[in-house]
Amino acid sequence: MKTIVVGIGNPILRDDSVGIKVVEELSRDVDVDTAILTTTNFEVLDKILGYDKAIIVDAIQTGNEPGTIYELSIDDVFVTYSFTNTHNLTLATTLKLGYVIFPEKMPKEIKLIAIEVEDVENFGEECTPKVKEAIPKVVETIKKEISKR
Amino acid sequence: MKKIEINPITRLEGHGKIAIFLDESGNVAEAFFQVVELRGYEKFLVGMPIEEVPRTVSTICGVCRAIHHTAATKASDQIYGVEPTETAKKIRELFVNAHYVEDHAVILYALGLPDFVVGPEADPAERNIVGLVKKVGVDVAKEVLRKRSYAVKILEMLGGKPIHPVAGLPGGWSKRITEDERQEIEKLAKELVELGKLTIQIFEDVILKNEKYMELITSDAYRSVLNYMGTIDEKGRVNYYDGVQKIIDTKGNEIGRFTGKEYLNYIAERVLPWSYLKMPYLKTIGWKGIVDGDGTSLYSVGPLARLNVADGMNTPLAQEAYEKMFDVLKERPIHYVMAYHWARAIELLNAAERVLELAQDPEITSPDVRAELGEVTGEGVGIIEAPRGTLIHHYKTDEKGIVTEANLIVATTHNKGPITLAIRKAAKHFIKNGQVDEKILNYVEMAFRPYDLCLACATHVLPGRLPIEINIYDCDGNLYKTLRNF
Numbered sequence: 212m213k214t215i216v217v218g219i220g221n222p223i224l225r226d227d228s229v230g231i232k233v234v235e236e237l238s239r240d241v242d243v244d245t246a247i248l249t250t251t252n253f254e255v256l257d258k259i260l261g262y263d264k265a266i267i268v269d270a271i272q273t274g275n276e277p278g279t280i281y282e283l284s285i286d287d288v289f290v291t292y293s294f295t296n297t298h299n300l301t302l303a304t305t306l307k308l309g310y311v312i313f314p315e316k317m318p319k320e321i322k323l324i325a326i327e328v329e330d331v332e333n334f335g336e337e338c339t340p341k342v343k344e345a346i347p348k349v350v351e352t353i354k355k356e357i358s359k360r
Numbered sequence: 361m362k363k364i365e366i367n368p369i370t371r372l373e374g375h376g377k378i379a380i381f382l383d384e385s386g387n388v389a390e391a392f393f394q395v396v397e398l399r400g401y402e403k404f405l406v407g408m409p410i411e412e413v414p415r416t417v418s419t420i421c422g423v424c425r426a427i428h429h430t431a432a433t434k435a436s437d438q439i440y441g442v443e444p445t446e447t448a449k450k451i452r453e454l455f456v457n458a459h460y461v462e463d464h465a466v467i468l469y470a471l472g473l474p475d476f477v478v479g480p481e482a483d484p485a486e487r488n489i490v491g492l493v494k495k496v497g498v499d500v501a502k503e504v505l506r507k508r509s510y511a512v513k514i515l516e517m518l519g520g521k522p523i524h525p526v527a528g529l530p531g532g533w534s535k536r537i538t539e540d541e542r543q544e545i546e547k548l549a550k551e552l553v554e555l556g557k558l559t560i561q562i563f564e565d566v567i568l569k570n571e572k573y574m575e576l577i578t579s580d581a582y583r584s585v586l587n588y589m590g591t592i593d594e595k596g597r598v599n600y601y602d603g604v605q606k607i608i609d610t611k612g613n614e615i616g617r618f619t620g621k622e623y624l625n626y627i628a629e630r631v632l633p634w635s636y637l638k639m640p641y642l643k644t645i646g647w648k649g650i651v652d653g654d655g656t657s658l659y660s661v662g663p664l665a666r667l668n669v670a671d672g673m674n675t676p677l678a679q680e681a682y683e684k685m686f687d688v689l690k691e692r693p694i695h696y697v698m699a700y701h702w703a704r705a706i707e708l709l710n711a712a713e714r715v716l717e718l719a720q721d722p723e724i725t726s727p728d729v730r731a732e733l734g735e736v737t738g739e740g741v742g743i744i745e746a747p748r749g750t751l752i753h754h755y756k757t758d759e760k761g762i763v764t765e766a767n768l769i770v771a772t773t774h775n776k777g778p779i780t781l782a783i784r785k786a787a788k789h790f791i792k793n794g795q796v797d798e799k800i801l802n803y804v805e806m807a808f809r810p811y812d813l814c815l816a817c818a819t820h821v822l823p824g825r826l827p828i829e830i831n832i833y834d835c836d837g838n839l840y841k842t843l844r845n846f
Contacts, residue, residue: 249422252423254512
């Protein structure tokens with residue numbers, strides 16, 4: 212199964228960088244296609260079209276304990292009654308759109324892994340401690356996920 | 361691991377908040393727009409060597425990375441007292457124009473056009489890009505998405521790193537374009553021009569030919585009489601990478617022109633009591649309040665502002681489209697806020713044509729991409745037109761080129777006055793006698809969507825929406841109703 216792991220975030224906005232850090236760490240010891248993105252708009256489709264499976268790692272903020280790891284489906288994060296966002300497309304909207312426009316090329320399976328964040332408002336390259344601790348755990352989860360193929 | 365239900369209420373603080381105040385008869389007395397910006401970015405840059413700054417600022421905003429990178433690179437030229445080589449300037453311009461094609465395509469197709477094509481009063485579940493795809497057809501959408509990905513490919517080819525561009529250096533660009541790459545860019549650019557033509561076509565077919573939408577564009581609810589600012593080249597035409605900033609008044613008369621540090625002579629910022637954000641205005645006119653009309657000191661930036669200040673476009677097809685817009689809307693400058701979307705379509709075509717022209721320029725493959733650095737001057741101002749409007753990066757450094765002060769003015773900051781005004785006007789138009797329903801949320805959102813706000817664009821944490829809350833207060837200041845898009 213052709214798989215890609217995509218990390219999304221901002222590398223200098225503290226915990227928002229967690230998706231990127233996971234992918235960087237993963238690609239150091241696993242031979243898998245990876246991509247890093249800083250937006251959730253059409254560029255996500257540029258990266259995942261043509262793959263059988265996509266694992267997307269992003270930060271999430273729900274108010275739970277920082278460092279909590281969630282495995283989600285597209286519908287879990289598809290929460291809005293209106294898609295329109297004034298500046299950016301949401302990840303869920305982009306993925307849903309992908310299935311409408313490129314049904315044959317979209318991955319049959321998309322897994323979203325989200326890490327609860329604490330600080331995404333201050334600039335800095337380091338994650339907060341609890342979020343940092345979650346990184347190796349997420350990397351292990353993805354390794355298991357990949358080995359299923 | 362656990363499975364959760366996402367509660368979409370995220371961080372309202374840090375995002376958009378609109379307060380609307382009603383008078384005794386339930387009509388709108390005042391409306392304010394508040395944003396809380398991300399903290400500490402400028403401080404983060406202090407202590408960094410200036411040549412590191414372009415690579416770092418490309419991460420401020422995932423959407424506008426190419427633009428922040430280029431603006432900081434231009435500032436670093438000045439700090440090192442160096443004029444980039446002609447080829448380096450052309451590569452940078454190519455890079456910026458490729459970014460325009462990508463960014464304008466996303467804004468138009470995902471955020472702007474759905475309001476028109478699907479209709480402003482359509483169910484929100486339909487009034488979105490998926491609804492748009494249903495209307496224009498999957499094949500057209502496929503074409504649009506495929507072609508815009510070519511612009512991303514060009515950006516990646518030139519930027520030096522797939523996501524965050526790193527190629528801009530003081531005095532030039534770190535890598536030359538090989539003949540093979542040039543040919544590839546030329547091939548992709550031809551497709552981008554087709555995307556530009558298609559976009560103008562869609563705009564004309566679905567909007568210009570529809571009387572109802574034209575009424576909406578020219579409605580008083582979405583008309584703000586303002587001053588405008590944008591970059592022009594030596595022939596007075598729109599330019600995104602470099603030139604002179606020109607400011608015109610509400611009637612189109614020139615107020616002034618500036619480059620570099622002279623921005624301080626023209627732009628001042630007003631601290632407002634209801635917001636701890638500052639609102640820029642034209643210093644030469646003096647603060648007149650958040651009002652439009654002749655004599656106002658508010659100015660707007662972005663696609664429509666650029667077309668308003670310029671005498672034309674620097675490519676043939678865009679020039680035709682430019683003339684048509686002014687002919688159809690029958691005013692100059694154009695004050696219809698919804699025309700921002702039209703101007704954006706014209707600029708998309710213009711940027712695509714410019715990418716092609718530059719790809720065909722014999723000088724573009726020259727190895728002469730970097731000039732010798734001069735003495736550290738200690739100060740540099742990089743001004744560039746971001747897709748959303750004028751972007752200013754101003755740095756001061758010590759004698760070794762280490763940043764001691766940074767000041768960034770982004771497009772959304774320039775547009776703060778016009779955005780507040782647009783919201784106020786839409787609210788006044790659509791809220792009458794205390795009657796407030798959910799539809800007004802979209803009509804109000806429509807008023808600021810043309811400006812394509814970039815509030816907290818550095819972050820896009822899931823669920824990824826920009827929450828907007830509208831609080832409506834009665835004449836005694838009591839909360840009367842709250843509307844939310846989350």
